[in-house]
Amino acid sequence: MAKTVHPRGDAPALVRPDVRRTSITVEPLTCTIGAELFGANLGVAARDDDLFAAIKQLLLRYKVLFLRDQDITRAEHVAFAARFGLLEDHPVLGGDPDHPGLVRIYKDLDSKPEHYENALHCDGTWRECPPMGAVLRCVETPDVGGDTIWVNMAEAYRRLPEHIKTQISGLRARHSVEASFGAVMPTEQRHKLKAQYPDAEHPVVRTHPETGEQVLFVNAFTTHFVNHHTPENVRFGQDHAPGAGNLLNYLISQAAIPEYQVRWRWQKNSFAIWDNRSTQHYAVQDYWPAVRKMERAGIIGDSPF
Template structure:
């Protein structure tokens, strides 16, 4: 049985939880109106903090409205590898067809651009054209993933920090010189393994497909012999990364033309399922500049 449709107190926005953990679908909401209305946006922001990812269908708004809505959250950022709409800086076009570069895969659990010193706060993603079937996206509640870790693991990772790399992900298929140039522009970022959400105060497990290694694991408390560090540190990191694959922390969204997802990048990961070849999937994403994780 699906959950009941609820109504927000402030503006009367109707929404329905999609899982017990993460995700809510909004009804009878025009995001073009939200972009222009302070009260509607405040309620949308509140629902986003509560449910971490919001979904809407039949949002036939303009690219200008798309940008305007995302800018309500903050300044937008471009992407050094994916292309942007020339008339709307910050509106990144994620167009997938048989000619798409193989290295631009999305079918890995990831938190957007954690290779930045200040990863995005969140994103507004709209489906422009999608396959008749397939091409779903999965989001994961990484606050729930942290909360469900065994206490001895929480103790072990407290205070740990890790590196996140664009060179080892987007740059991996580039020629050597081009890859090094990319790393020079975006040096590896260092973030806490467990970050604190700046608005909700939740603790969030903050490692993903961009994370390469711990930077402060090799201490007398953790390492007696070399095997404790290698492969010990890698095994712990892989264990943490695998938490995103646990279904109890996930919500799965089936796209349709003009459907939209708005997510909090600080507390979620996502995975774009690439099962739809030879169909085409065209998405447009506005990423919002975030703060430095702590």
């Protein structure tokens, strides 16, 4: 059942007439992640401090927010996303020349079927500072198919067995753009990409900088642990790959558990806003040869700790 959430959760229920536009109706979509918002316009939120503050607080709580019928301009899309922080360009997908920070993800009849996005992932963990989050708009979508799934990786960590939590405490891992986006490139181009974005190293369990939650922080961009091959983990020179590889695969598989997920069915001018620090997502590519066009503004984040 939908409920109304005041933009300042600890404030009294009184709402002045001049700020009623910031009242938002919130409908949680699962028990662990995701909520749909009603009564909010992102174009207004790009200019209205109270409305933006309300949406930001809800994002920290639900980790991904959804809105429909947002007939706003590209400039308003970018302006809203920029309220969270500086926007990034994507080294592979490129950007909109008229709206810096906006990336067009268009899959149309002129495109070849692409499957690299068919993996649960956290955006840009191959960067030293992965994105804080993103604001994604549906421009065109198939009548059926093309959904996106998001996963609560704080919940995934919370429900790990205690002995696994102990085992991964202090572990760090590499994340690679060369082994993901670069894999389909010619060798020279792939090497150039890696030179521009060397493999990043991040903690396997990161701390969310705003909520303090512990988050399982490995995904499809993660290639290996960097500090697993120690006397505590390896006996008599046994190669590190079997034990470490099995553990990494187990951790990555946690994102596939349905109890941690929400699935969103797109419509034209619907939006998703997600916290990239505590989630993964998966673009379901079941619609070829239908057309799917999305536009994303990604927000620069900080170095995980």
